[in-house]
Each structure stands twice: as structure tokens, then as C-alpha cells.
Amino acid sequence: MPELPEVxxxxxxxxxxxxxxxxxxxEVRESRLRWPVPPAVRGxxxxxxxSVKRRAKYLLLDCGDGQLIMHLGMSGxxxxxxxxTAFDKHDHFDLVLGERLLRLRDPRRFxxxxxxxxxxxxxxxxxxxxxxxxxxxxDGARLHAxxxxxxxxxxxxxxxxxxxxxxGNIYASESLYRARIDPRTPARRLSLARxxxxxxxxxxxxxxxxxxxxxxxxxxxxxxxxxxxxxLRMLVYGRExxxxxxxxxxxxxxxxxxxxxYFCPACQR
DNA sequence: CTCGCCACCTGGGGGC
DNA sequence: TGCCCCCAGGTGGCGA
Numbered sequence: 001m002p003e004l005p006e007v008x009x010x011x012x013x014x015x016x017x018x019x020x021x022x023x024x025x026x027e028v029r030e031s032r033l034r035w036p037v038p039p040a041v042r043g044x045x046x047x048x049x050x051s052v053k054r055r056a057k058y059l060l061l062d063c064g065d066g067q068l069i070m071h072l073g074m075s076g077x078x079x080x081x082x083x084x085t086a087f088d089k090h091d092h093f094d095l096v097l098g099e100r101l102l103r104l105r106d107p108r109r110f111x112x113x114x115x116x117x118x119x120x121x122x123x124x125x126x127x128x129x130x131x132x133x134x135x136x137x138x139d140g141a142r143l144h145a146x147x148x149x150x151x152x153x154x155x156x157x158x159x160x161x162x163x164x165x166x167x168g169n170i171y172a173s174e175s176l177y178r179a180r181i182d183p184r185t186p187a188r189r190l191s192l193a194r195x196x197x198x199x200x201x202x203x204x205x206x207x208x209x210x211x212x213x214x215x216x217x218x219x220x221x222x223x224x225x226x227x228x229x230x231x232l233r234m235l236v237y238g239r240e241x242x243x244x245x246x247x248x249x250x251x252x253x254x255x256x257x258x259x260x261x262y263f264c265p266a267c268q269r
Numbered sequence: 270c271t272c273g274c275c276a277c278c279t280g281g282g283g284g285c
Numbered sequence: 286t287g288c289c290c291c292c293a294g295g296t297g298g299c300g301a
Binding site for chain 1: 271272273274275277278279280
Binding site: 002003006034057072074075108110111125159160161168169170171237259260 | 292293294295296297
């Protein structure tokens with residue numbers, strides 16, 4: 001599920017339940033995630049979760065002595081449930097906080113649970129990340145500067161987390177559609193004006209996705225209710241062969257970097 | 270460096 | 286029902 005909006009909505013949903021709570025126990029039922037869950041994680045009982053932050057698609061639980069780093073991969077989800085709730089086959093990890101627990105479910109196990117001790121160097125996975133798309137740092141000028149000398153298609157550029165973080169496969173297509181830019185365009189060919197349009201489109205796309213998810217926040221923190229209550233209507237993603245909502249031309253699907261890419265050949269140049 | 274491709278894993282859906 | 290193939294929202298690591 002998770003691109004940046006889903007991770008951010010999850011962050012907001014779990015933050016209220018976690019902040020200030022003492023970790024009473026840790027359950028690691030399956031440590032074979034993308035990387036093995038480090039042994040230190042099993043010894044976190046007694047620490048207090050001070051805050052829940054986000055960097056790119058990583059969730060960062062600040063615990064004083066260090067930071068619990070979680071990534072949802074392709075299929076991960078986090079839920080706050082009453083302590084003692086029965087677990088399912090893919091419920092790999094629980095952080096128990098008194099009466100409640102934070103549970104990681106991840107069928108494909110591309111997600112991760114990591115630990116960085118306070119004072120250690122930044123975790124290598126987070127050390128080289130690019131700019132946050134919703135921050136002021138991302139604007140037309142910055143995007144223009146970053147894309148100079150980049151021959152890769154603009155869609156591949158957007159999905160490269162060393163440049164810009166958080167824009168995944170769906171929202172890359174959606175953002176380029178909003179900006180009316182062909183996803184195959186070599187990044188360095190984009191003018192400053194088009195970069196400005198793209199920066200705006202990325203922010204609009206991500207913000208509206210967060211808003212759409214925010215309306216279902218209650219479901220994340222409640223005892224049940226499904227993950228993925230995002231009501232946002234996709235503008236192009238998954239609409240191969242259907243009419244472009246703007247001009248009526250048939251939406252095309254191509255493969256770029258082994259990922260499905262959708263665009264309107266008439267609107268996007 | 271950059272770029273394109275592969276791999277990691279499980280499950281769902283369509284076709285036969 | 287069952288099987289087989291394709292597809293899936295991420296991303297580190299490889300060789301060219």
C-alpha cells in the first residue's frame with residue numbers, strides 16, 4: 001500500500017496512541033523481514049516512545065535511547081489494537097504499550113524494523129535520502145537544479161529516493177499527469193517552468209492523498225476497520241484504455257524501469 | 270558517477 | 286477446483 005501519503009496518515013494515526021507511552025513488551029514473531037530485525041529491538045521494553053516522526057517512507061519512533069525505524073515495504077500496515085488481540089499469519093511484530101499494542105502486518109515481508117542507538121551515525125538506509133516533497137525545499141528551482149545532467153526519464157528520476165523521497169509508482173504517474181509532462185521525458189530536458197509545474201503537481205497530489213486518507217484515520221487506531229480506506233480518485237493510474245478525464249484520449253500504459261506507467265499521450269508532452 | 274535491470278516475498282485475479 | 290501465469294503501492298545491489 002504505502003507511498004508517502006499512506007505512511008504519513010499512518011504516522012498521524014499511531015502517534016496519538018503511542019506518544020508518551022511506555023513499551024511494556026516486544027513480540028518478534030518473524031524476524032526475516034527485508035533485513036533481519038536486529039537483536040537490540042527485543043530489548044526495548046521499559047523505554048518510552050517520545051514521538052513518532054517520518055523521513056521519506058520511514059517511520060521513526062524516538063525512544064530516548066535510540067530510534068525504532070519502521071518501513072512498510074510494499075504490503076505492510078500498522079495498526080493500534082487492544083493488547084492481547086489474536087495475531088494472524090502475517091502479523092510479524094508487536095510493540096506492546098500497556099493496554100494497547102502497535103502491530104506490523106506485512107505479507108510480502110519487504111518491510112523493515114530497525115534500530116539506531118542515540119549517538120550513532122545516521123542509519124545507512126536513511127543517510128543518503130533526497131529532499132522531502134512536501135517541504136519548502138522542493139520547488140521549481142530546486143527541481144530544475146536537481147534534474148540537470150540527469151538523462152533518466154523524469155518518472156524514474158522522481159522515484160529515485162536519492163533525489164526526491166516519497167514519490168512512488170502511483171503518485172509519480174499522477175503527478176506527471178497533473179503537470180502534463182510525458183513520463184518518458186529525459187529529466188534534464190525539463191524547463192524551469194515545467195519543473196515549477198511539476199513541483200506544484202507533486203505537492204498537490206500528495207496533499208490530496210493525505211487528506212483523503214486522513215478522513216479514515218479513525219480506522220487505523222480503532223479495534224478493527226480496514227487499512228486502505230483511501231477515497232482518492234486516481235486521475236490516470238490504472239486507467240489504461242479509458243478516456244483521459246481532461247481531453248478524452250485513450251490513456252496508455254507503458255513500462256518504465258519495470259514499473260507500470262500510465263499517461264495521456266495527448267495531454268502529456 | 271549513472272542507468273537499467275534483478276531480486277527479495279506472498280497473494281490475488283484471470284484464463285483454461 | 287486446480288494450475289499456471291501475470292501482476293502488485295519499495296528499494297538495495299549488481300554489472301555495464
